[in-house]
Amino acid sequence: MEAVMSKGEVAYYPVGSLADFPLHLGKVVKLGSGGTEIAIFRLDERTLYALENRTGHQKGGPLAEGLVSGEYVYCPLRDCKISLVTGEVQLPDTGQVETFPLCLEGDVVLVGIEQNG
Amino acid sequence: MAGLHDTREKLILIGNGMAGVNAIEQVLKLAPDKYQITVIGKEPHPNYNRIQLSYLLEGSKTFEEIILNDYSWYEQHGITLLTGIKATHIDTESRRVQLSDGTSSDYDKLIIATGSNPFMLPIPGIHKEGIVSFRDLQDCERMTSAAREWKKAAVIGGGLLGLEAAKGLLKLGMEVTVVHLFPDLMERQLDPVASSMLQAELEAQGIRFLLNKKTTAIDGETRVDRLQFEDGSSLETDFLVMAVGILPEATLARDCGIETARGIIVDDFMQTSAPDVYAVGECNQHRGICYGLVAPLFEQGAVLAKHLCGLPVEPYQGTIVSTKLKISGVDVFSAGEFQDAPELDVIRMQDHWKKTYKKVLLRENRIVGCVLFGDMTDSAQLSKWVKVHEPMTQDIHEQLVGSKHIDDADPLSFVAAMPSDEIVCGCNGVTKGMIMHAITNNGLRTVDEIKSSTGASRSCGGCKPMVEQILTLALGDKYEGSHSAVESLCGCTTHSREDVIAAIRDKRLTYVREVMNVMGWQNPEGCTKCRPAINYYIGMVWPDAFQDEKDSRFVNERLHANIQKDGTYSVVPRMYGGVTTPEQLRKIADVADKFEVKMVKVTGGQRLDLLGVKKEDLPRVWEDLGMPSGYAYAKAIRTVKTCVGSTFCRFGTQDSLSMGILLEKKFERLWMPAKFKMAVNGCPRNCAEPAFKDFGIIGNDGGWEIYVGGNGGIKLRAADLLCKVKTDEELIELAGAFIQFYRETGKYGERTSEWVERLGLPAIVSEIVENKARREELMASIERALQGLYDPWGEVVESEELQHRLYEHIQMT
Numbered sequence: 022m023e024a025v026m027s028k029g030e031v032a033y034y035p036v037g038s039l040a041d042f043p044l045h046l047g048k049v050v051k052l053g054s055g056g057t058e059i060a061i062f063r064l065d066e067r068t069l070y071a072l073e074n075r076t077g078h079q080k081g082g083p084l085a086e087g088l089v090s091g092e093y094v095y096c097p098l099r100d101c102k103i104s105l106v107t108g109e110v111q112l113p114d115t116g117q118v119e120t121f122p123l124c125l126e127g128d129v130v131l132v133g134i135e136q137n138g
Numbered sequence: 139m140a141g142l143h144d145t146r147e148k149l150i151l152i153g154n155g156m157a158g159v160n161a162i163e164q165v166l167k168l169a170p171d172k173y174q175i176t177v178i179g180k181e182p183h184p185n186y187n188r189i190q191l192s193y194l195l196e197g198s199k200t201f202e203e204i205i206l207n208d209y210s211w212y213e214q215h216g217i218t219l220l221t222g223i224k225a226t227h228i229d230t231e232s233r234r235v236q237l238s239d240g241t242s243s244d245y246d247k248l249i250i251a252t253g254s255n256p257f258m259l260p261i262p263g264i265h266k267e268g269i270v271s272f273r274d275l276q277d278c279e280r281m282t283s284a285a286r287e288w289k290k291a292a293v294i295g296g297g298l299l300g301l302e303a304a305k306g307l308l309k310l311g312m313e314v315t316v317v318h319l320f321p322d323l324m325e326r327q328l329d330p331v332a333s334s335m336l337q338a339e340l341e342a343q344g345i346r347f348l349l350n351k352k353t354t355a356i357d358g359e360t361r362v363d364r365l366q367f368e369d370g371s372s373l374e375t376d377f378l379v380m381a382v383g384i385l386p387e388a389t390l391a392r393d394c395g396i397e398t399a400r401g402i403i404v405d406d407f408m409q410t411s412a413p414d415v416y417a418v419g420e421c422n423q424h425r426g427i428c429y430g431l432v433a434p435l436f437e438q439g440a441v442l443a444k445h446l447c448g449l450p451v452e453p454y455q456g457t458i459v460s461t462k463l464k465i466s467g468v469d470v471f472s473a474g475e476f477q478d479a480p481e482l483d484v485i486r487m488q489d490h491w492k493k494t495y496k497k498v499l500l501r502e503n504r505i506v507g508c509v510l511f512g513d514m515t516d517s518a519q520l521s522k523w524v525k526v527h528e529p530m531t532q533d534i535h536e537q538l539v540g541s542k543h544i545d546d547a548d549p550l551s552f553v554a555a556m557p558s559d560e561i562v563c564g565c566n567g568v569t570k571g572m573i574m575h576a577i578t579n580n581g582l583r584t585v586d587e588i589k590s591s592t593g594a595s596r597s598c599g600g601c602k603p604m605v606e607q608i609l610t611l612a613l614g615d616k617y618e619g620s621h622s623a624v625e626s627l628c629g630c631t632t633h634s635r636e637d638v639i640a641a642i643r644d645k646r647l648t649y650v651r652e653v654m655n656v657m658g659w660q661n662p663e664g665c666t667k668c669r670p671a672i673n674y675y676i677g678m679v680w681p682d683a684f685q686d687e688k689d690s691r692f693v694n695e696r697l698h699a700n701i702q703k704d705g706t707y708s709v710v711p712r713m714y715g716g717v718t719t720p721e722q723l724r725k726i727a728d729v730a731d732k733f734e735v736k737m738v739k740v741t742g743g744q745r746l747d748l749l750g751v752k753k754e755d756l757p758r759v760w761e762d763l764g765m766p767s768g769y770a771y772a773k774a775i776r777t778v779k780t781c782v783g784s785t786f787c788r789f790g791t792q793d794s795l796s797m798g799i800l801l802e803k804k805f806e807r808l809w810m811p812a813k814f815k816m817a818v819n820g821c822p823r824n825c826a827e828p829a830f831k832d833f834g835i836i837g838n839d840g841g842w843e844i845y846v847g848g849n850g851g852i853k854l855r856a857a858d859l860l861c862k863v864k865t866d867e868e869l870i871e872l873a874g875a876f877i878q879f880y881r882e883t884g885k886y887g888e889r890t891s892e893w894v895e896r897l898g899l900p901a902i903v904s905e906i907v908e909n910k911a912r913r914e915e916l917m918a919s920i921e922r923a924l925q926g927l928y929d930p931w932g933e934v935v936e937s938e939e940l941q942h943r944l945y946e947h948i949q950m951t
């Protein structure tokens with residue numbers, strides 16, 4: 022996997038073209054085998070968010086299959102509501118889902134991953 | 139297995155009532171042949187639904203309709219039933235029960251389920267003629283015959299029972315006065331506010347009340363003619379119903395040395411102090427509590443049955459009860475704690491105009507009780523929360539409080555100031571003047587009348603409150619209001635299900651977002667409650683134009699598989715009627731091996747479930763299986779369970795297998811308000827458990843019996859008999875009409891068990907059994923809906939686009 026650009030500590034990797042990401046649904050991107058899973062949600066033509074594919078709930082479970090409502094996604098297993106923008110789990114539940122920066126270059130979707138060391 | 143050589147243990151039940159027979163039913167389910175069972179019942183009837191005596195009294199049901207287990211049920215299960223016979227003594231040493239007919243019976247296990255007796259006030263005159271209690275069929279018959287002969291009735295006791303008796307007598311044409319010792323009606327379930335609302339409502343219906351009245355004597359020669367009260371006043375009456383409370387019937391046990399207090403003392407497994415003697419239902423006392431409602435007895439019966447069958451079982455912990463008054467036009471409900479107390483936090487809402495009241499009580503931020511009046515929207519949810527002591531949250535609060543605020547200002551001033559030609563209903567162009575005209579010139583009195591005459595509020599329903607205000611303006615006190623406060627779809631909108639469906643129909647809305655937009659959703663993107671519901675309603679109204687919106691579906695229905703807690707899926711292929719073949723089994727085995735399925739399990743619905751399939755493997759699993767989807771993940775027609783029927787079984791009288799397969803093939807893939815399960819049995823032995831299905835069919839020699847609204851899930855409910863039919867054609871037509879009627883009138887997520895109770899069985903019967911034209915219309919609608927349905931697995935297997943969009947992930951290396 023090769024980064025095409027980097028900003029500070031964050032390197033951006035191309036994960037697909039816009040056409041790979043269905044509207045109002047989540048798509049799973051797997052980094053390496055058995056590595057982190059990222060869920061990418063596409064809200065409209067050019068608005069996408071990337072979050073760790075794991076609900077904020079301690080019992081876990083995938084997030085990508087949740088129902089998208091505006092800038093939130095409802096976790097498919099326990100119906101908790103998570104902000105796509107901040108990854109924050111909304112009250113009454115609590116928790117935090119890791120978010121990843123994302124940008125577009127033409128039709129290519131790039132996800133930023135922090136480079137540790 | 140009966141007869142001389144029966145070596146099975148003898149189980150005797152004393153008390154042929156709801157608790158005892160329910161326990162027996164549960165035993166039979168767990169171990170049909172374990173016991174040789176005898177039931178001893180004092181009443182000369184088979185077991186009936188005591189709760190519904192209130193309906194019997196007011197004439198909305200017949201005795202046949204409230205029978206729970208008819209004589210043939212006892213026969214089929216090989217139970218010896220002795221009716222009209224009382225158990226008079228129990229010898230716990232020699233394990234023998236003495237009966238009122240002079241005979242006796244030995245037992246290995248004994249269940250006492252003698253219920254309660256009505257408490258009769260020990261006051262002078264109590265033994266005069268014309269005084270009855272309200273407990274059994276005989277009491278009911280006495281009341282109906284008194285109503286034919288006499289004019290004035292008094293009911294002592296303003297609790298649930300007294301009020302239902304009063305309403306029944308009122309309907310039978312009597313003048314009814316309820317005399318109550320306390321200042322508040324139903325003071326054991328309601329707080330003073332709800333109580334006074336209830337009183338006002340019942341007064342409006344014609345019942346009179348004398349509160350704070352202690353009855354001290356009953357006057358009359360041989361028959362009651364007057365009640366005397368402590369304060370010196372009195373009341374003339376021809377007839378008296380005593381409904382001041384119940385006492386557990388524990389005398390039989392007490393006399394035989396079994397430990398009793400108020401009731402028969404039992405442990406967490408319903409065991410009394412005597413070996414192998416159990417007590418269940420209202421006659422027992424568990425952890426200090428004697429119950430007076432049915433909910434606990436089902437839970438007690440379940441524990442007892444497992445215990446008797448030697449199965450592992452959690453101890454019974456007690457039940458938090460809820461109460462609902464069964465008087466039409468009056469909705470009151472309470473659960474758990476209901477009185478304010480210093481240590482409780484209270485959320486309280488009262489709407490004097492709509493005549494609704496809602497109170498929720500919290501202890502240390504957990505929901506411990508509630509009282510509802512007028513609007514029952516939240517009753518089910520609240521009773522669940524009360525049961526588990528759900529912690530209060532922002533979301534729950536919003537749901538309870540709703541988003542609308544009631545202004546202090548006079549609500550009528552706004553409509554009063556409105557010019558006559560201003561449009562009230564934007565959907566149908568109806569002005570205030572047109573509505574006023576309909577009220578004053580055509581004498582219309584309700585929103586519904588105005589709706590059908592002018593069209594106002596027919597479509598989106600947004601103007602309904604305004605129409606109500608105009609009615610109030612025009613009619614003043616004569617406007618009776620609509621007490622059936624509407625239930626909104628969810629917190630995103632104030633529109634009800636009916637509004638939404640009307641808008642979808644009238645404005646031809648075919649997209650979820652379109653509906654939310656046109657109807658002005660406050661949360662424009664909707665939520666997990668409303669979006670799947672709207673999606674379903676659109677498909678129901680416009681089967682031809684409907685395009686399933688994947689993004690408004692829950693994951694299971696979007697992916698056509700059942701998500702598991704680890705994010706893998708389960709796959710249940712369709713096996714019509716639960717019949718499979720060696721080829722299918724081979725294929726299933728091969729698929730299980732190839733895709734390293736974690737488990738293959740036989741489901742409760744007689745199908746095979748492949749568990750632990752990865753999402754990206756789903757399309758290939760389906761392709762290899764080559765079988766259609768079993769819809770085990772969906773709010774749709776699930777399975778049709780069958781027994782082998784006359785094909786193999788020596789008891790079978792009907793070909794249940796073929797009928798099950800036929801029904802499953804005919805109705806599969808239909809989306810429903812909630813999951814919908816069927817079963818077809820070839821004889822009344824019920825091996826396929828039709829009594830717990832949404833639509834259960836029992837074959838007998840002359841044709842089929844159809845049962846509806848059964849549920850074997852969280853809330854156990856035995857199905858009600860809808861009707862009997864003679865031919866297969868009639869059966870299929872009734873199935874179609876029933877399914878379609880439920881599809882059209884069910885709320886999204888509402889199971890038939892709840893739906894049947896909401897609509898009432900008689901309404902359903904009159905719509906689909908008695909009304910041929912309507913039945914045919916429903917059948918035509920369902921045929922339309924069935925057209926163009928296809929197997930979703932096949933669709934995915936064929937479509938690379940769908941596989942790519944929904945099932946594949948992106949792999950980075």
Ligand SMILES: Cc1cc2nc3c(=O)[nH]c(=O)nc-3n(C[C@H](O)[C@H](O)[C@H](O)COP(=O)(O)OP(=O)(O)OC[C@H]3O[C@@H](n4cnc5c(N)ncnc54)[C@H](O)[C@@H]3O)c2cc1C
Pocket residue numbers: 152153154155156157158178179180181188189190191192223224225226251252253254272273274299302387390418419420421429430431432433435462464
């Ligand atoms: C009019 C009415 C309305 C009600 N409405 C509701 C309601 O809305 N909701 C609710 O939850 N509950 C309601 N109840 C209460 C509910 O009916 C009872 O909780 C339930 O029936 C209790 O069941 P049980 O088996 O313990 O007693 P029962 O159903 O009373 O059964 C006991 C049976 O044992 C028989 N018996 C007694 N002694 C002997 C003996 N020595 N030998 C042989 N047989 C004996 C009795 O005759 C009776 O048939 C209502 C009750 C009435 C009367």
